[in-house]
Amino acid sequence: MTIEKETTQAWQNLHITSRTLIEQVEAAFKQADLPSLSWYDALWEIEKAGGEGIRPNALIPQLLLPQYQTSRLLDRMVTAGLIDRVVCDEDRRGCRAVITESGKEMRARMWATYKTCLDRLVQKKLGKDDRVTLTQLLQKLR
Amino acid sequence: MTIEKETTQAWQNLHITSRTLIEQVEAAFKQADLPSLSWYDALWEIEKAGGEGIRPNALIPQLLLPQYQTSRLLDRMVTAGLIDRVVCDEDRRGCRAVITESGKEMRARMWATYKTCLDRLVQKKLGKDDRVTLTQLLQKLR
């Protein structure tokens, strides 16, 4: 079994590109005094869940985080006043994460920054066809 | 300025794919009782540098790590006996990272595992043409 050059190149470009782009978004967030991408992802999932909120264990597969990281991310967001941990009637072991008004506001502010990055880093760099092709190729790898 | 659906999808697929694949490689390393990918990358760069070794500050752009992380990664690899930190005659502030025999052996063992993953996760999943196309699209994003 031999690894071809194109394999290595695809591999390296995949990870370098992903890391570099994320770094640029994180830098933009920091610049704007905003928390990091994982907070955005979590806030967005929790906001989409609506007033009922969402169970931490349902958040795990969305965020691709381990259980303990999810738990601690929620801790920090509670501390920051962006979400509430609400008791869960249907399962007393669990809880529900519910976004606060302040959380919604934060998510919106983050989106404003995020959006600009996505436009500059992806949309402006690749035509629609290329974006579709890229998505298809990436999906073959998952 | 509006973010189109294909933009979001390319963005998400890029990062999810990268993370997922890396997780699988890391899992394979852990499985085989080997250190993590960043050790591999560092060992490889240092080994390629030959007997002269390489200056930490030259390693930084290769590894895409911040200075302090590079410094501490070298610490740990010294502790593990995989590299030596050699005094640098031409610049007394600095040092040179030189791979040890044990380090070469470790890199080779890691490559055996790594290679298998690359074959299974990339080479078997995408034909050569697709790999080339993917690389090209990713390069447009960097």
Next chain:
DNA sequence: TCAAGATTGATGCATTTGCATCTATATGTT
């Protein structure tokens, strides 16, 4: 019904990270 096992989510502890700063040496300017 009740014990055995599974699941939810939190947490103690050691390691790693991120940031800022420090020391030491090198370089550039007058």
Next chain:
DNA sequence: AACATATAGATGCAAATGCATCAATCTTGA
């Protein structure tokens, strides 16, 4: 030469991570 500034790399400290484990609750099967 003498000083100011820049650069290389290490490090103290606070925060975040990874791992293992815990308590509480739920589910299942006899």
